[in-house]
Amino acid sequence: MRYGMAVDTNKCVGCSDCVVACQTENNVPLGYARDWIVETVDGTYPNLFLELRSERCNHCDNTPCVRVCPTGASFIGDGGIIKVKPNKCIGCAACIESCPYDARYMHPNGYVDKCTFCDHRLAEGLDTACVSVCPTKCLYFGDVDDPNSEISILLANNKHKTLIPEAGTKPQLFYIV
Amino acid sequence: MREELIISGRHIKNLDPHLHMWHWQIPLYLFLGGLAAGILFFAAFMVIKNNGDKYPMSTKITPMIAPFALVIGLIALMLDLKHPLFSWQLYTTFRIESPMSWGAWTLMLVTPLSIVWVASYLKEIFPKIWTKSNLINKLMKLLFKEADNEKVNWEWKYDFIYKFEQFVIKVRKPMAWLMLISSIILGVYTGILLSAFNARPLWNTAILGPLFLTSGLSTAAAVNIIFAKTKKERMLYSRIDIVLIVIELFLIVHMFMGFLAGSEIKILTAQMFLGGEFTIPFWVLVVGLGLVIPLILESLELKGFHNIPAIVPAALVIIGGLLFRFIMVDAGQIIRYLY
Numbered sequence: 001m002r003y004g005m006a007v008d009t010n011k012c013v014g015c016s017d018c019v020v021a022c023q024t025e026n027n028v029p030l031g032y033a034r035d036w037i038v039e040t041v042d043g044t045y046p047n048l049f050l051e052l053r054s055e056r057c058n059h060c061d062n063t064p065c066v067r068v069c070p071t072g073a074s075f076i077g078d079g080g081i082i083k084v085k086p087n088k089c090i091g092c093a094a095c096i097e098s099c100p101y102d103a104r105y106m107h108p109n110g111y112v113d114k115c116t117f118c119d120h121r122l123a124e125g126l127d128t129a130c131v132s133v134c135p136t137k138c139l140y141f142g143d144v145d146d147p148n149s150e151i152s153i154l155l156a157n158n159k160h161k162t163l164i165p166e167a168g169t170k171p172q173l174f175y176i177v
Numbered sequence: 178m179r180e181e182l183i184i185s186g187r188h189i190k191n192l193d194p195h196l197h198m199w200h201w202q203i204p205l206y207l208f209l210g211g212l213a214a215g216i217l218f219f220a221a222f223m224v225i226k227n228n229g230d231k232y233p234m235s236t237k238i239t240p241m242i243a244p245f246a247l248v249i250g251l252i253a254l255m256l257d258l259k260h261p262l263f264s265w266q267l268y269t270t271f272r273i274e275s276p277m278s279w280g281a282w283t284l285m286l287v288t289p290l291s292i293v294w295v296a297s298y299l300k301e302i303f304p305k306i307w308t309k310s311n312l313i314n315k316l317m318k319l320l321f322k323e324a325d326n327e328k329v330n331w332e333w334k335y336d337f338i339y340k341f342e343q344f345v346i347k348v349r350k351p352m353a354w355l356m357l358i359s360s361i362i363l364g365v366y367t368g369i370l371l372s373a374f375n376a377r378p379l380w381n382t383a384i385l386g387p388l389f390l391t392s393g394l395s396t397a398a399a400v401n402i403i404f405a406k407t408k409k410e411r412m413l414y415s416r417i418d419i420v421l422i423v424i425e426l427f428l429i430v431h432m433f434m435g436f437l438a439g440s441e442i443k444i445l446t447a448q449m450f451l452g453g454e455f456t457i458p459f460w461v462l463v464v465g466l467g468l469v470i471p472l473i474l475e476s477l478e479l480k481g482f483h484n485i486p487a488i489v490p491a492a493l494v495i496i497g498g499l500l501f502r503f504i505m506v507d508a509g510q511i512i513r514y515l516y
Contacts, residue, residue, distance in 0.1 A: 014184060014185070016185040016186055019185060019186035031188055031189065031190070032189055033186045033187045033188075033189065035186060036183055036185065036186030036187035037183070037184050037185045037186055038181060038182065038183050038184065039181075039182050039184045040179065040180070040181045040182075041179070041180045041181075042179050042180075064374070064375050064376065067274040067275060067373075068274070068275050068276065068277065068373055068374070069272065069275055070267055070272055070275045070277035070278040070280075070281060071263075071266040071267055071269070071270060071272075071278075072270050072272060073266075087263075088263070088266055089260060089263070090258050090259075090260050090261070090263040090264050090266055090267065091258045091259025091260040091261075091263075092257070092258055092259075092277060093198040093199065093257075093259070094275070094277050096191075096192075096196070096198050097196070097198060097199065097374050097376065097377060097510070098373070098374045098375065098376055099376055100375065100376035100513070100514045102192050102193075102196060102513070105189050105191070105192060106191060106198065106259055110259040110260035111259070111260060164514045166440070166514075167375055167376065167514060168375065169375075
């Protein structure tokens with residue numbers, strides 16, 4: 001069992017529904033976010049190539065954030081989901097410094113917060129908040145270990161990339177290009 | 178041409194446009210930790226080498242700075258935490274892969290060790306304590322046998338304090354070895370704390386550990402130059418400081434050679450210091466005023482020019498060391514991976 005996510009950059013329109021859904025579902029404080037939209041433009045006018053990406057924690061296999069945590073507040077949960085125990089976090093920010101994706105932030109209540117792949121929704125058999133609201137259905141979530149899951153089949157049949165592979169973090173967020 | 182923009186969802190003031198989680202507390206602590214590590218290293222080294230009799234100032238008196246530096250550094254670290262009341266959780270676990278955990282436990286060892294070290298020399302430094310203040314006299318009475326007349330001898334009221342003191346004096350040499358090793362760990366750790374972050378290209382270089390250790394030892398040697406009473410001791414630390422400054426310059430050059438031979442992001446990192454915004458602060462203030470000029474002044478003194486007060490190069494080294502940490506921590510958070 002290994003949770004992963006795929007984002008079809010050809011279908012994403014950058015509407016930010018995933019961002020708002022996450023903030024609502026997870027009570028993300030104002031001025032913070034667990035996911036966000038990045039727009040990449042390549043080329044020179046008139047030959048421009050646009051790529052839109054919905055980004056969040058990459059739930060890496062090789063996790064610098066869990067390694068640097070001095071108290072064990074950051075941990076790898078079921079299905080490879082990287083989580084933080086707020087009552088063990090002292091707010092030293094080492095994990096924020098260690099993340100190449102800048103996916104973590106300091107919650108105003110004094111602990112580090114991040115994407116949890118909506119594991120409270122997964123427990124009820126639901127999709128994550130971002131996946132469930134995506135109007136173009138460009139987000140796919142599932143078990144990347146199971147070769148017959150939707151996401152595995154999708155990744156097997158499409159050209160995809162990960163972000164900053166050179167950081168060696170083995171990210172589990174895949175971008176179909 | 179490629180342009181990459183976060184277009185929605187993220188307006189986190191500490192992350193965008195660039196990370197700024199660590200403010201003045203961390204560089205201040207890195208400086209004080211390195212300074213204390215250096216002072217304790219020299220004190221321990223002198224005891225191992227010659228029982229501390231040859232160079233009494235750096236063995237007995239300057240170590241008094243170390244506990245204060247460590248405690249101020251620890252307070253700065255506490256202020257950096259967003260949940261300082263939970264900081265005890267550092268000591269309920271040991272995480273072998275986390276440099277911060279190593280640092281927390283090292284400080285737990287070094288701080289009491291430095292206090293005991295200093296306390297064990299107090300009797301020698303102040304053979305007779307006297308005070309005019311009644312309040313202090315009253316406090317003295319709690320600890321010492323005769324505290325009512327003007328001169329108080331170090332005769333402890335309680336036997337266990339006396340026994341502990343005698344024990345510490347007896348095991349001073351093994352303690353010096355322990356302090357030597359733990360001070361090196363502390364000095365290296367101040368660099369490793371930063372170099373463990375893969376995500377921050379400026380910090381992610383293995384040379385930072387030795388570089389920060391050398392810089393910490395150099396600032397400690399400068400403190401010993403300032404406090405040295407005899408010319409012999411001052412000259413010794415001048416010599417040590419010259420060697421350390423040369424090593425530090427060598428390590429800095431190697432750091433930039435490594436960056437320039439690295440991947441694109443490492444080259445961009447080096448360019449912040451080679452023409453970019455940190456060029457003047459780094460090369461003029463840290464390298465020029467903090468390393469090269471003290472090196473010249475200290476060398477001149479050894480050659481026989483005694484017109485320059487010894488405090489000038491020493492103070493420059495200390496200020497340079499402090500600025501070096503501020504610049505490294507600030508610049509390290511500005512540069513990040515591109516994707």
